[in-house]
Amino acid sequence: MNHNFNRRDFLKLAGLLPLGLAAPRFMKNMVLSQTAGKQNVLIVVFDALSALNISFYGYGRKTTPNLARLSERAVVYHNHYATGNFTTSGTASLLTGTLPWTHRALEPGSEVSDSVVDRNMFNAFQGYYRTAYTHNGWAYILLKQFRRYMEEMVPQQKLFLESYDGFIHSLFYNDDDTATVGWTRNIDSGEDYSYSLFLSQIYKALRTRRIASLKSQFPRGIPSTYNSDDNGFLLEQAVDWIGNRASAMPQPFLGYFHLLPPHAPYRTSLEFYRRFEKDGYKPVEKPIDIFADAEAANNSLKERTEYDESILYADKAFGDLYTSMEESGLTENTWIIFTSDHGEMFERGLIGHGNPTLYQTLIKTPLLIFEPGRKSGTNIYTSTSAIDVLPTLLHLTGQEIPGWIEGMVMPPYASADPIPDRSLYALQAKKNQQDAPLTNASTALIKGRYKLIYCFGYPKINVDEVIQLFDVESDPEELVDLYSSQSAVAQEMLAELKAKLAEINKPYL
Secondary structure, X not given: OOOOOOHHHHHHXXXXXXXXXXXXXXXXXXXXXXXXXXXXXXXXXXXXXXXXXXXXXXXXXXXXXXXXHHHHHOEEEOOEEOOOOOHHHHHHXXXXXXXXXXXXXXXXXXXXXXXXXXXXXXXXXXXXXXXXXXXXXXXXXXXXXXXXXXXXXXXXXXXXXXXXXXXXXHHOHHHHHHHHHHHHHHOOOOOOOOOOHHHHHHHHHHHHHHHHOOHHHOOOOOXXXXXXXXXXXXXXXXXXXXXXXXXXXXXXXXXXXXXXXXOOOOOOOOOOOOOOOOOOOOOOOOOOOOOOOHHHHHHHHHHXXXXXXXXXXXXXXXXXXXXXXXXXXXXXXXXXXXXXXXXXXXXXXXXXXXXXXXXXXXXXOOEEEEOOOOOOOEEEOOOEEHHHHHHHHHXXXXXXXXXXXXXXXXXXXXXXXXXXXXXXXXXXXXXXXXXXXXXXXXXXXXXXXXEEEEEEOOHHHOOOEEEEEEEOXXXXXXXXXXXXXXXXXXXXXXXXXXXXXXXXHHHHO
């Protein structure tokens, strides 16, 4: 069953629209025609992908053979940092070029502050055909907040396997939430009840049959947003759709596509199932963290292995997408960005990214920039931040960089040399309200070779604050805490970080 509109259906429907409704789209097309000849921008985010688990960054397992091959024609950033350790804050920084304490998307599933809602990637790329899609529900909340600045925001359900409701989201684009509730209550009996027993059973049978035919290809379960078969999807379908859509979109375009894997649940395809199960890999033993969980400590190697196999699945998907774009000729006039919103961890008695820590495995993320027509690779070791991606892309495409952006143009594209010992920040403040001072948070300051982690407001660990200092240049695994032995460095960085916290808290006191 296919409810997607084709071009003929759309033109028929458009013919029924009053002229007043058609005018805004007509005006947008006029603006697009004035920017003809500019280069496209395609951003691909693979959720929860840690740089420390990527083979060409030095990981002990070959998790990214396609990326390794493609990196030979990309600008590869080796010290790139997310601004947070979970989707909402990390993605908001990517989309706005601002730090979490500025955009204030602090709590899981929250939006950016109303005062900065117009400060986003899509609004910055005026004159481009702007589109976005994500599997991730929290990222989708942010995209919906910015959709007024897009020509096309693809409904989240569009690329879910059981999504027979795509036409609902297309027809009722401006009332998506209400339409979804109506569909769910009348058709989707996911909670074992619905207003229409007959239609709901037909829908359930169609969904079950479609999922059953794919289960043999995913021994751990079909990739999904939860630990069930609900909201199942295939990366193969997603990258095929992105490639086809990119070829059909008006140019120049800005596309932001945020795919869930290798985020949990770690469900790889049959091709990569058990690829690393008995490979003899032994991760570095690290001290148990103060926030550790005993059960996680016992399962970390198993979970890590499944995660690494999920990275293989994501790596293949990106390789296929790049090949598709190369065959269509889009790589000759499109900047392609590969990155992640945050990392993942399987060490120190912690699994995933739901904990308050800000170790490298959680905030050090991959970043590769594929320049149009580029055939050779370049490695950048300067420390960079997720907030640098937006200003760099604006610079590369000849756009003005708004004053509200907190990031900088990255090397090798910046006109000036990198600032020595530039201060980079990360923040996790899940339990803080948007319009309140930070009283329960984890912060990190990266400056040169040193990284300071400062956690405060966690009564359950029976200490007022946690302070750690690492030399991430000579000790990339963060095995040796230098807080006591390098007290001068630690106190200087702590004073800087506390001064910054006082500055950002002042308006909320």
